[in-house]
Amino acid sequence: xxxxxxxxxVAILMNFVALGAREMRVCIRAAALQGAVLSVLPLLxxxxxxxxxxxxxxxxxxxxGILIPTLLQKAMRDVHVAHEVEPYVGxxxxxxxxxxGTAMAILFANxxxxxxxxVGSLVVPASLATLFSGFLLMTTRRKAIMQVVGYLLLENGxxxxxxxxxxxxxxLVEVGVLLDLLVAIFIMGIVLNxxxxxxxxxxxEQLAGLRE
Amino acid sequence: xIAPALILVPLAAAALAFVIPSDRARPLVLPAAAFAHLAxxxxxxxxxxxxxxxxxxxxxxxxxxxxxxxSLLFAICALYAPGYLRVRIDRPNRILCACLLAFLxxxxxxxxxQHLGLMWVAVEATTLATAPLIYFNRNPRSxxxxxxxxxxxxxxxxxxxxxxLFLAYSAHLGGGGPSLLFGSLLESAxxxxxxxxxxxxxxxxxxxxxxxxxxxxxxxxxxxxxEAPGMVGALLAGGLTSCAFLALLRVYRIVNAxxxxxxxxxxLVALGLLSMAVAAVLMVRQRDLKRMLAYSSVExxxxxxxxxxxxxAGLQGSVLHMVNNGLTKSVLFLAAGNIHRAFRSKSLDDVSxxxxxxxxxxxxxxxxxxAITGSPPFAPFVSMFAILNAAVASGRWIVASLYVGxxxxxxxxxxxxxxxxxxxxxxxEALETPYTDNIRKTGPILLSxxxxxxLGLWIPEPLRKLLAGAAAGFEVAP
Numbered sequence: 001x002x003x004x005x006x007x008x009x010v011a012i013l014m015n016f017v018a019l020g021a022r023e024m025r026v027c028i029r030a031a032a033l034q035g036a037v038l039s040v041l042p043l044l045x046x047x048x049x050x051x052x053x054x055x056x057x058x059x060x061x062x063x064x065g066i067l068i069p070t071l072l073q074k075a076m077r078d079v080h081v082a083h084e085v086e087p088y089v090g091x092x093x094x095x096x097x098x099x100x101g102t103a104m105a106i107l108f109a110n111x112x113x114x115x116x117x118x119v120g121s122l123v124v125p126a127s128l129a130t131l132f133s134g135f136l137l138m139t140t141r142r143k144a145i146m147q148v149v150g151y152l153l154l155e156n157g158x159x160x161x162x163x164x165x166x167x168x169x170x171x172l173v174e175v176g177v178l179l180d181l182l183v184a185i186f187i188m189g190i191v192l193n194x195x196x197x198x199x200x201x202x203x204x205e206q207l208a209g210l211r212e
Numbered sequence: 213x214i215a216p217a218l219i220l221v222p223l224a225a226a227a228l229a230f231v232i233p234s235d236r237a238r239p240l241v242l243p244a245a246a247f248a249h250l251a252x253x254x255x256x257x258x259x260x261x262x263x264x265x266x267x268x269x270x271x272x273x274x275x276x277x278x279x280x281x282x283s284l285l286f287a288i289c290a291l292y293a294p295g296y297l298r299v300r301i302d303r304p305n306r307i308l309c310a311c312l313l314a315f316l317x318x319x320x321x322x323x324x325x326q327h328l329g330l331m332w333v334a335v336e337a338t339t340l341a342t343a344p345l346i347y348f349n350r351n352p353r354s355x356x357x358x359x360x361x362x363x364x365x366x367x368x369x370x371x372x373x374x375x376x377l378f379l380a381y382s383a384h385l386g387g388g389g390p391s392l393l394f395g396s397l398l399e400s401a402x403x404x405x406x407x408x409x410x411x412x413x414x415x416x417x418x419x420x421x422x423x424x425x426x427x428x429x430x431x432x433x434x435x436x437x438x439e440a441p442g443m444v445g446a447l448l449a450g451g452l453t454s455c456a457f458l459a460l461l462r463v464y465r466i467v468n469a470x471x472x473x474x475x476x477x478x479x480l481v482a483l484g485l486l487s488m489a490v491a492a493v494l495m496v497r498q499r500d501l502k503r504m505l506a507y508s509s510v511e512x513x514x515x516x517x518x519x520x521x522x523x524x525a526g527l528q529g530s531v532l533h534m535v536n537n538g539l540t541k542s543v544l545f546l547a548a549g550n551i552h553r554a555f556r557s558k559s560l561d562d563v564s565x566x567x568x569x570x571x572x573x574x575x576x577x578x579x580x581x582x583a584i585t586g587s588p589p590f591a592p593f594v595s596m597f598a599i600l601n602a603a604v605a606s607g608r609w610i611v612a613s614l615y616v617g618x619x620x621x622x623x624x625x626x627x628x629x630x631x632x633x634x635x636x637x638x639x640x641e642a643l644e645t646p647y648t649d650n651i652r653k654t655g656p657i658l659l660s661x662x663x664x665x666x667l668g669l670w671i672p673e674p675l676r677k678l679l680a681g682a683a684a685g686f687e688v689a690p
Contacts, residue, residue, distance in 0.1 A: 173329030
């Protein structure tokens with residue numbers, strides 16, 4: 001349990017790295033590291049990890065740690081524009097908000113009833129804090145790629161919560177969820193590509209033609 | 213054996229559509245697959261049986277209603293598609309055809325799912341299959357709409373996944389078994405942990421409500437319905453939203469069985485009235501006829517959850533309204549698509565005199581307007597009236613008067629735009645466009661309109677039984 005909590009702390013730290021990063025490259029790497037770290041957590045939490053759990057962890061780590069970040073890096077390189085994040089909300093306020101969000105997550109998690117084996121664990125606060133950071137990243141950054149990174153953090157947050165239910169989850173559904181995430185990122189990548197071609201940029205400010 | 217076939221037939225057709233090289237021949241796969249699906253749906257409805265414990269995929273009465281809507285709506289749009297794609301032959305339709313069929317498969321999976329997690333996977337799959345459909349026109353506006361849809365829907369669905377996990381944890385704390393099948397969740401619901409259950413319902417309402425397009429989570433809707441082809445708009449506004457409503461109802465049923473029904477119903481009524489109000493406000497002076505239809509969809513999603521929130525007879529009216537709304541939306545969107553093609557615009561700046569330029573499509577658009585706003589003798593009148601009745605019968609006078617007031621406001625707002633479209637004289641440019649109505653482009657709309665009229669006058673006995681069976685699942689023993 002000790003190691004699991006340590007990894008969760010790493011995951012929470014990655015939220016702050018992603019929110020404080022000036023360059024998109026750093027953000028993508030923070031999300032990748034977070035995804036990879038979280039992927040191996042089920043093996044530590046599960047009482048008796050079988051071959052399915054092992055496969056699942058390997059697949060998730062490969063996808064979140066390598067495949068998706070490579071895809072995003074490529075999308076970024078193909079666009080010959082500045083690699084700065086260009087936030088609507090500055091870095092310091094973002095970090096401040098994330099700090100408040102994390103504190104709120106800890107407070108909120110303490111108010112909910114937990115099963116005896118989960119009391120005192122960092123799972124619920126880490127999940128909510130990551131979710132909140134992802135949401136913040138999605139809404140306060142101008143680049144479309146950053147919205148995808150925010151979405152990845154959001155998904156990571158949900159994934160952390162799944163640790164509480166590790167014994168109740170069925171393998172089939174887990175595979176389905178992971179597959180959906182991969183296809184989602186893939187389709188987002190294609191649309192990103194089209195945005196770049198139509199607007200010669202990945203700035204979401206360009207996406208403002210549809211108004212009342 | 214029917215359940216897997218229902219999912220696999222459209223999926224196989226999607227693969228077939230993907231490999232056919234000709235843009236002219238490919239659209240014919242759509243009606244072929246649609247009628248195979250419709251026949252399988254009829255067989256599945258005829259053989260409806262109580263859900264067996266431990267089964268992941270099976271049709272129940274509530275799912276049967278939704279599957280009927282989805283399959284029928286898809287058949288109508290599939291009949292329309294070859295004629296439409298002939299007009300748009302300048303555009304490659306490989307991805308459109310394959311994604312339409314994959315979308316039908318994902319919807320069917322969603323309807324048949326008896327498992328909380330599997331249902332979520334299917335909802336996500338419908339999002340992914342529909343994103344490329346919105347992007348058919350390949351212009352900056354449609355890319356913007358696709359991106360907004362992907363982002364907003366993805367966040368919504370992520371929250372729905374968290375909600376599903378909360379619900380599962382609530383069951384875990386309540387000592388329920390590890391199964392996430394609806395049957396076993398319903399059985400053990402009474403012992404669920406209440407705080408987790410309430411949070412779960414809020415998250416799932418937000419998540420699946422985003423898919424339905426309930427206000428204030430509707431912001432993707434006008435952009436998407438405005439930029440997608442009319443046929444895709446019909447399938448989204450009639451099919452996808454019904455599926456999302458089904459997902460919400462499945463969760464509501466569990467929450468209700470757990471004894472938190474009052475909490476859920478309060479939220480549903482509030483969100484329903486809010487959606488109607490937002491739609492009524494934004495419909496006024498709407499200059500874009502497809503965006504107007506999007507707000508009409510927001511309004512009707514509001515009516516659906518309001519009916520569900522009233523419970524009992526209201527819920528029954530709501531399930532019937534899902535059918536009526538789906539069919540009527542196909543009339544409106546397909547007719548609007550024809551008008552869009554003939555005038556080469558969907559803005560009131562260019563569109564007027566649709567009745568002169570396209571007597572049949574324009575007339576159907578007008579009839580569809582009267583139907584969707586609840587004018588007798590069309591079907592939506594029956595279901596909207598049933599919901600009003602439920603509100604009055606339970607003595608909720610404030611809800612009832614707000615409901616009637618908002619319906620009237622929508623009628624006036626939408627009416628102004630619709631009359632501007634159909635009346636007057638078409639411009640010289642509009643008279644010179646090559647588009648003409650023909651049986652392939654109006655026949656399916658006529659068929660749909662005839663069904664809307666028929667269901668308004670008479671509900672066949674098998675459908676009545678199915679609706680009663682669907683609503684019966686929500687009654688809890690005191």
